[in-house]
Amino acid sequence: MTVARFVFDAAAAVAVLFGGLMVVTRNSVRSVLTLVVAFFALAVTYVMLLSPFIAAIQVIVYAGAILVLFLFVLMLLNIGHIPAERSGPLQTLLGSLGVVLFAALLLGTLRGAGASIPAPTGETPQVLSDPASLSRELFSKYLLHFEAVSVLLLAALVGAFVLARREKQP
Amino acid sequence: MTLVDWVIVVLRVALPAMIFPALVIPLTWVERRGAAFIQDRFGPNRVGPFGLFQAVADAVKMFTKEAVMPASADKLLFLLAPAIAAFAALSTFAIVPYGATLKIDGREIPLIGADVSIGILYSFAIVSLSVYAIVLAGWASNNKFSLMGGIRSSAQIISYELAMTTAAAGVVLVASSFKLNDIIAAQQRPMPILAFVPQWNIFIQPLGFIIFLVSAFAETNRLPFDLPEAEPELVAGYHTEYSAMRFGAFQMAEYVNVVVACAITVTLYLGGWSLPGFHPESILGVALSILIFATKTAFLVWVFVWVRWTLPRFRYDQLMRLGWKVLLPLALVNLFWAAALEMVRAAR
Numbered sequence: 309m310t311v312a313r314f315v316f317d318a319a320a321a322v323a324v325l326f327g328g329l330m331v332v333t334r335n336s337v338r339s340v341l342t343l344v345v346a347f348f349a350l351a352v353t354y355v356m357l358l359s360p361f362i363a364a365i366q367v368i369v370y371a372g373a374i375l376v377l378f379l380f381v382l383m384l385l386n387i388g389h390i391p392a393e394r395s396g397p398l399q400t401l402l403g404s405l406g407v408v409l410f411a412a413l414l415l416g417t418l419r420g421a422g423a424s425i426p427a428p429t430g431e432t433p434q435v436l437s438d439p440a441s442l443s444r445e446l447f448s449k450y451l452l453h454f455e456a457v458s459v460l461l462l463a464a465l466v467g468a469f470v471l472a473r474r475e476k477q478p
Numbered sequence: 479m480t481l482v483d484w485v486i487v488v489l490r491v492a493l494p495a496m497i498f499p500a501l502v503i504p505l506t507w508v509e510r511r512g513a514a515f516i517q518d519r520f521g522p523n524r525v526g527p528f529g530l531f532q533a534v535a536d537a538v539k540m541f542t543k544e545a546v547m548p549a550s551a552d553k554l555l556f557l558l559a560p561a562i563a564a565f566a567a568l569s570t571f572a573i574v575p576y577g578a579t580l581k582i583d584g585r586e587i588p589l590i591g592a593d594v595s596i597g598i599l600y601s602f603a604i605v606s607l608s609v610y611a612i613v614l615a616g617w618a619s620n621n622k623f624s625l626m627g628g629i630r631s632s633a634q635i636i637s638y639e640l641a642m643t644t645a646a647a648g649v650v651l652v653a654s655s656f657k658l659n660d661i662i663a664a665q666q667r668p669m670p671i672l673a674f675v676p677q678w679n680i681f682i683q684p685l686g687f688i689i690f691l692v693s694a695f696a697e698t699n700r701l702p703f704d705l706p707e708a709e710p711e712l713v714a715g716y717h718t719e720y721s722a723m724r725f726g727a728f729q730m731a732e733y734v735n736v737v738v739a740c741a742i743t744v745t746l747y748l749g750g751w752s753l754p755g756f757h758p759e760s761i762l763g764v765a766l767s768i769l770i771f772a773t774k775t776a777f778l779v780w781v782f783v784w785v786r787w788t789l790p791r792f793r794y795d796q797l798m799r800l801g802w803k804v805l806l807p808l809a810l811v812n813l814f815w816a817a818a819l820e821m822v823r824a825a826r
Binding site: 337338341344348351360361363364365367368371372373376377379380383384438439440 | 552555594595596599600602603604605606607609610613614616617625628629632633635636639643654655656
C-alpha cells in the first residue's frame with residue numbers, strides 16, 4: 309500500500325466516522341463541528357484524487373461559509389443541548405427498517421456500479437487536475453447545465469427572500 | 479530525491495513558517511511605539527534600547543503566567559480554539575512566492591512553500607477556516623461577551639470574504655492563473671501605454687486594490703473592523719476568558735494574519751518581489767528580490783498600524799452595510815472592468 313493510498317483511506321475513514329458522529333452528537337454546536345471535520349476530510353480525499361480545485365471549493369464553500377452560517381444561527385438563537393426525546397416502539401421499528409433498507413440499497417448500488425467502472429489506467433484525466441481545463445469544460449461543453457443550476461439557485465434565493473419577508477405583510 | 483533535495487525542500491517550506499511567529503515580537507513593538515508616535519506619547523521605552531525588549535519581556539510573561547480555564551467552559555473546544563487560530567495563521571503563507579527563482583549548480587529552487595495549481599484558492603480556503611477559532615473561542619468560553627464576539631465574527635467574515643474573493647477574481651482573470659508565480663509574471667509585462675509604469679494590478683485595478691485591502695482589514699479583525707473584540711463594549715470579545723499563552727496564541731495569530739494578508743496583497747497588486755527592469759539571475763539578485771518583497775510587505779504592515787490608530791471603530795450595522803451594499807457591488811464593477819480590459823487586450 310502506498311503512502312497516497314494510506315492517506316486517502318485514513319481521510320475517508322475520518323469523513324465517515326465524523327459524519328456518523330454528527331448524527332449522534334446531542335450538542336448542536338459540536339454537531340456542526342464534527343461536520344466541519346468530515347468536510348475537511350472529504351477535501352483531503354479530493355486532493356488525493358488529484359482534484360485540488362474541487363477540494364478548495366469544498367473547503368471554501370461548505371466548511372468556510374455554509375457551516376459558519378449554521379453556527380451563526382445556532383449561536384444567535386442560543387440552541388445548545390437538545391434533550392433526548394423518547395421515541396415510541398412503532399417509530400423505532402420503522403426507523404430500523406428504513407436504515408436496513410437504505411443500507412441494502414446502497415450496498416446493491418455500489419456493487420453494481422463497481423463492475424461498470426473500468427480499471428484505473430494510472431493516469432488522471434487532465435480535466436480534473438487542472439483548474440483551467442476544468443473551467444474550459446464547464447463553460448463550453450457543460451454551459452447549459454451550468455446556467456440551469458445558476459437559475460435554480462437564483463430561484464431558491466428569491467424563494468427564501470419571499471418566505472422571510474411574508475410576515476411583514478398585513 | 480537525494481539528501482540535498484530533501485534539505486532544500488524542508489528549508490524552503492520551514493523557514494518562513496519559523497520566521498513568522500518570531501515576527502510577532504518586533505511587530506508588537508512597532509504597533510505600540512507607532513501608536514505612541516501617532517498619539518504624541520512615548521510608548522514603552524524602559525526595557526532595552528528604545529524599549530525594544532518590552533515585547534520579549536511580554537512573551538516571557540505569557541509563557542510563565544497561569545492559564546485559567548473557566549469552570550463552565552466547554553473544555554475540549556476551549557483548548558482547541560487557540561490551536562486552530564495558530565494553525566490557520568501559520569499555514570496560509572505556503573503558496574506565496576517570497577523571492578525570485580534561485581539557480582545554483584543547475585538546480586532551480588523556486589522560493590515558495592508549495593507551487594500548487596489552485597494557488598490563491600488555497601489561502602482563501604485556510605482563511606475561511608480561521609473563523610472557527612474565533613467562533614469556538616467565543617462559544618466555548620460560556621461568557622456572554624465572548625459569545626457576542628464570536629457571533630459578530632462569523633457574520634463579519636462571511637460578508638467580507640465575498641467582496642475579497644470577487645476582487646481577487648479580477649487579478650486571477652488578468653493573469654489567467656491561480657498561481658501566484660503566474661500573477662507576478664503577468665505584472666512584469668510592460669504597460670501598452672505609459673511604458674515606464676509597471677503593469678502592477680494596483681495601477682490597472684485600483685478599485686480592486688482598495689476593496690481587497692479594506693476586506694483584509696475586516697478578515698484580520700483589525701480596527702476599524704475589530705468588532706469581535708471591541709474592548710469598550712465586549713471587555714475583550716472572543717478572548718475575554720483566555721490568559722497566558724492561550725491568549726498569546728490568539729495574539730500571535732492576529733499579527734501573523736496581518737503579515738500574511740499584507741504579503742498576499744503585495745503579491746496580487748504590487749508585483750510581489752519584482753521591480754520594473756529588475757531580472758535577478760545571481761544569488762545576490764535573488765537575495766535582493768527577497769528584500770524587495772519584505773520591504774513592500776513591511777510598508778503595508780505599517781499602513782495597518784497607521785490605520786488602526788487613525789480611524790475610529792465602525793458600528794456593527796455600518797460594518798454589514800459597507801460589506802454587502804458597497805464593497806460587493808464595487809467588486810463586481812471591478813470584475814467587469816478587468817474583463818473589459820482583457821477583451822481590449824485580446825482584440826489588439
